Amino acid sequence: MTESSVNKLLNGDSCRRTSNGLKTSKNGFVKNHCLLQQPHKYRRPRDKNPNVPHNPSLYKKPFVESFEETPLMVAVLTYMGYGILTIFGYLRDFLRQWNIEKRHIARERDEQKDFVPLYQDFENFYNRNLYIRIRDNWNRPVCSVPGPKMDLIERSTPNYNWTFEYTGRVLKDVLNLGSYNYLGFAENKGPCADAAIEATQAYGVGVGSTRCEMGNLDIHEELEQLVARFLGVESSMAFGMGFATNSMNIPALTGKGCLILSDELNHASLVLGARLSSSTIRVFKHNNMQSLEKLLRDAIVHGQPRTHRPWKKILIVVEGIYSMEGSIVRLPEIIALKKHYKAYLYLDEAHSIGALGPNGKGVVDYFGLDPKDVDIMMGTFTKSFGAAGGYIGGKKELIDYLRCHSHSAVYATSMSPPVAQQIITSMKIIMGEDGTTLGADRLRQLHENTTYFRRKLHDMGLIIYGNEDSPVIPMMLYMPAKIGAFGRQMLKKNIGIVGVGFPATPIIESRARFCVSAAHTREMLNTALDAINEVGDLLQLKYSRRERPLPSLGWMSDESLLKD
Amino acid sequence: MNFKNLREYLAWLYYQYLLITGIYVLEPWEKSIFNSILFSVIAMVIYTSYVFVPIHVRLALEFFTRMFGGQPESTMTLMT
Numbered sequence: 001m002t003e004s005s006v007n008k009l010l011n012g013d014s015c016r017r018t019s020n021g022l023k024t025s026k027n028g029f030v031k032n033h034c035l036l037q038q039p040h041k042y043r044r045p046r047d048k049n050p051n052v053p054h055n056p057s058l059y060k061k062p063f064v065e066s067f068e069e070t071p072l073m074v075a076v077l078t079y080m081g082y083g084i085l086t087i088f089g090y091l092r093d094f095l096r097q098w099n100i101e102k103r104h105i106a107r108e109r110d111e112q113k114d115f116v117p118l119y120q121d122f123e124n125f126y127n128r129n130l131y132i133r134i135r136d137n138w139n140r141p142v143c144s145v146p147g148p149k150m151d152l153i154e155r156s157t158p159n160y161n162w163t164f165e166y167t168g169r170v171l172k173d174v175l176n177l178g179s180y181n182y183l184g185f186a187e188n189k190g191p192c193a194d195a196a197i198e199a200t201q202a203y204g205v206g207v208g209s210t211r212c213e214m215g216n217l218d219i220h221e222e223l224e225q226l227v228a229r230f231l232g233v234e235s236s237m238a239f240g241m242g243f244a245t246n247s248m249n250i251p252a253l254t255g256k257g258c259l260i261l262s263d264e265l266n267h268a269s270l271v272l273g274a275r276l277s278s279s280t281i282r283v284f285k286h287n288n289m290q291s292l293e294k295l296l297r298d299a300i301v302h303g304q305p306r307t308h309r310p311w312k313k314i315l316i317v318v319e320g321i322y323s324m325e326g327s328i329v330r331l332p333e334i335i336a337l338k339k340h341y342k343a344y345l346y347l348d349e350a351h352s353i354g355a356l357g358p359n360g361k362g363v364v365d366y367f368g369l370d371p372k373d374v375d376i377m378m379g380t381f382t383k384s385f386g387a388a389g390g391y392i393g394g395k396k397e398l399i400d401y402l403r404c405h406s407h408s409a410v411y412a413t414s415m416s417p418p419v420a421q422q423i424i425t426s427m428k429i430i431m432g433e434d435g436t437t438l439g440a441d442r443l444r445q446l447h448e449n450t451t452y453f454r455r456k457l458h459d460m461g462l463i464i465y466g467n468e469d470s471p472v473i474p475m476m477l478y479m480p481a482k483i484g485a486f487g488r489q490m491l492k493k494n495i496g497i498v499g500v501g502f503p504a505t506p507i508i509e510s511r512a513r514f515c516v517s518a519a520h521t522r523e524m525l526n527t528a529l530d531a532i533n534e535v536g537d538l539l540q541l542k543y544s545r546r547e548r549p550l551p552s553l554g555w556m557s558d559e560s561l562l563k564d
Numbered sequence: 565m566n567f568k569n570l571r572e573y574l575a576w577l578y579y580q581y582l583l584i585t586g587i588y589v590l591e592p593w594e595k596s597i598f599n600s601i602l603f604s605v606i607a608m609v610i611y612t613s614y615v616f617v618p619i620h621v622r623l624a625l626e627f628f629t630r631m632f633g634g635q636p637e638s639t640m641t642l643m644t
Contacts, residue, residue, distance in 0.1 A: 081586030088594055133589040160591055481588035537565050540580060 058332035060368050065327055065467045070478065070508065071543055078478045078508045085480060089129030093121075104162040126502060134484030135161040137491075137499055143170060145188045146179040148519040152496065171494065175528055177514045178498035182355040182471050183442045184519030185386030185426045191434070192386065192425040199421035207414050211403070215414035223420045227391050230427055231361065232371040235400075236393035238423075239408045240415045242350060242380035243269040245390030248408035250346070251277040252401075253376070254315055259299055261292060261343075262317040265325060270317055270348060279315075280305070286325070289333045292316070296341045314343040320352030320363040320379075324505060324513070326466020326474050328352070331363055335373045346376045354384025355471050360430045360443045366469070384430075387422040389415050446471060446518035449525060453516050456529050461542035465511070473514040474500075475532075475541075482539055483510050489538065493531040 095101040105128060108118055136157060144151040152171045155164040185192060199219065209215035220238060228236040239245045250273030254260060258279040262270060264286040274281050282299070284291040296314070303310050316338060318329045329347075338345050349362045357365030362379065364371050371377065376394050381387040392402060403409055430439040450471045457464050463476040477483055483499040490497050501510040516525075536542050567573040582588040587595050 077584050081584065084598070085586045085589065088590055088598075091594075130589070479583060479586065481583045481586045484589055485583055538576075538579075539583060 058336065063328075063330070063467070067325070067327075067465050068463050068544060068546070070476075071545065074478050074543055075508055078480070081479050081481060082507065085130055089125060092129060093125070104159070130480060131501070132161050134480075134487070136164070137484060137487030140496070145186055146176060147181065147186050148176055148184065148517055148521075148524060149173045150176045150179075150496065152491075171491075173494065174491070175495040175524055176517075177528060178496055179517070180351070180383040180515055181386070181517040181519065182351075182384045182446055182515070183360070183386075183426075183430070184445075184517050185384070185422075187386070187519075191429070192422050195425040196418040196422045200418045203417035205416055205418060207416060209413065210411060211409045211414045217414070217417060217420075219417050219420045219424070220414060223415075223424055224391075226424055226427055228393060230431060231377055231393045232364075233377060233393040233395070235396040235398075236391050237399050237402055237406075237409070238381075238389060238391045238415055238420070239406075240389050240412055241408075242382055242388070242390035244408045244412060245378060245380070245392060246270050246348065247273040247276060248412070249378075249392060249402060249406050250274055250315075250317075252405045252407065253277070253346075254279045254313065257304065257309075257312045259311045259314045260317055261295055261299075261314065263287070263319065263322075263329075265322050266317060266319060267323075267348065267350070270319070274317065286322070287327055287330055289330055289337065292334070293337055296337065296343060300341060314341070315346055316343050317346045318348070320347060320349035320356070321467075321470050321472060323351050323472050324474060324500065324511075326464075326470045326472045328356070328366070328467040328470055329363060331367050331369060335369060339373075344375045345373075346378065347374045349377065349379040350390075351383055351472060352470075353379040354430060355446065356469065358443070360384070360439065381419075381423050385423050385426045387419045387426070389419060389423070442518040446516065449516045449518065449520055452522075453514070453525055453529070456525075457532070458544075460529075460533055460536060461544045462532075462536060463544050471516045473516065474511040475514065476509065476511050476543065477541065478508055478510060478543070480510065482541065483512070485539055486512055486535060486541070489535045490531060493535070495528055495531050 092101070096103050105124070106119055107121075108115075112118070136155065140155070141153040142150050143153055150173075152174050154167045154169040154171055156167050157164050179186060187193065203217065203219065207215045207217065211220070223238050224236050227238060228234065239248075246267070246269035250260075250270070254274075254277045256278050258277075260274045260277070260279045260281045262274055262281060262283055264283055282295050284295050299311060299314060302308060316334065318334060321328055331347075334345065337343075347363070352366070353362040354360050356363050359365055361371075362377075364374060364377070371393075374394075376392060376398065378390065378392045380390045382389070392399070425434075428434050429436070430443070432439050447469075450469065450473075454464060454468060454473060457473065457475065465474045465476070466472065477486055477499070480501065483501050487497060487499050497512050497514065499510070499512050505511060520528075565576075567576065579588075582595075585598075587598055590598070
């Protein structure tokens with residue numbers, strides 16, 4: 001198929017079928033008449049995902065992603081580090097088993113020893129012997145608004161992180177690089193907070209019922225109409241919790257006899273929803289359109305597993321921005337595939353709504369596509385709107401069906417009124433309907449901050465994953481001891497970061513994840529960058545093997561181009 | 565990174581060793597166990613190489629000169 005016919009498909013023209021349709025050859029393998037051909041030349045294995053899209057005519061601006069490969073020496077040393085820590089873990093478990101050392105973890109009483117064990121000791125091996133040793137970098141209590149700067153309560157531990165005590169001091173004005181505060185709406189002053197206070201005085205805080213019974217307030221109706229207008233869809237529905245939106249609505253949409261094609265790195269809520277629905281689930285490689293197309297073709301040709309009947313529906317589940325990788329979904333190619341093979345698309349825009357696109361309307365706006373092409377647009381209000389909850393948008397029939405059949409609508413309490421008012425006010429600010437340019441300023445500031453921060457980190461020689469436009473920036477650390485060391489060193493410099501390790505990422509690819517916000521000023525970013533530079537030298541984190549610009553060409557550097 | 569004196573540089577090298585092997589997260593007594601085991605293994609390697617490497621090198625050199633030189637030498641002279 002030529003590229004021009006792919007463009008025709010994108011505009012909605014149907015493709016002419018051949019007279020004999022698609023036949024399998026004698027072995028049951030399908031011949032390769034794929035839509036998105038993979039070029040067959042040999043690629044040097046330097047970068048994991050080459051950043052050239054295979055159909056460049058579908059993309060209006062360059063799609064640049066980089067996932068630099070792990071240096072071999074670093075991988076070997078990381079495995080060695082994990083090996084040594086495992087040996088010491090066995091030693092400590094042995095001491096605990098034989099009562100030479102005191103046990104802090106939950107265990108059964110002696111009278112229950114003959115029954116089936118409640119606590120499987122070995123499964124928590126990683127937790128006991130690796131996570132708990134560096135546990136002071138997580139669950140730090142925040143005692144102020146989690147805006148660009150926050151206050152943390154200082155903790156000390158008498159027994160190496162098994163228990164914590166407060167020292168009584170509060171760490172003030174810690175720079176916050178971990179909160180999902182992309183547009184800076186996490187604040188306790190300003191128009192959103194005032195509107196939320198008025199809503200509390202009008203409605204109270206609790207709703208006291210579910211949407212289907214007595215919990216449908218007029219503020220919920222106003223919110224849903226606003227969300228539908230914001231996204232450009234016919235109708236939408238809002239739920240009280242983002243995780244529950246995914247896990248409770250996918251079972252209402254698909255069931256037995258349906259197929260769900262989900263990305264490798266989808267969030268736990270999507271995986272849970274897919275499993276609860278009891279549909280067949282097949283996983284395609286992360287953001288890899290050839291893998292998705294192969295799965296689609298095999299599914300349509302072979303049908304359901306034993307009976308070979310056609311699938312009732314095929315649902316492709318992807319996310320807008322993947323928060324652990326910082327990568328953006330290849331939406332134009334997925335929409336071309338979905339139209340060609342007549343599948344449905346479920347797009348989870350938890351991190352991308354409000355953060356991408358010239359108008360802040362998410363990944364559909366970023367690529368300049370039509371929102372009516374995406375069947376189910378889901379998102380959360382937690383990240384860019386400073387509130388809590390989730391929404392689903394789509395055609396009116398779909399949303400009316402979900403109002404009656406979704407578990408979350410029937411059983412879960414509806415959204416609290418001040419939270420709904422916060423979303424309404426912040427959404428109006430983003431759309432520009434409140435009469436000021438505050439929304440456009442914030443979107444522009446976020447884009448500038450993202451570009452600046454990513455460029456500077458790249459130039460320092462750190463390995464950064466992800467797309468150049470995504471405000472989520474994972475920085476690779478690799479070794480287990482460095483996760484703990486990085487978190488502690490940054491806190492000494494009064495900066496709070498989030499480190500991520502094994503169960504959420506592959507075992508050797510542990511990382512620190514920065515979330516840039518529109519509320520960060522240029523001075524704050526410079527403070528953060530200086531600190532990261534120093535700590536990077538101290539811990540030897542600059543693994544990148546790309547060429548870096550020479551630091552001495554002051555008058556020729558791009559610094560002057562980035563000034564406001 | 566500027567090191568004022570040798571002590572600071574050595575302290576930084578020790579810190580790198582702690583981070584790379586993963587010992588950094590362990591409690592002090594575990595660090596001591598690992599350091600003492602590693603130190604004793606390295607000491608044994610150094611001692612063994614000090615005692616045996618000159619003899620093995622000399623034997624190898626004599627073997628190769630015999631192969632390429634072709635002069636008859638008795639095994640008694642080789643053993644002394």
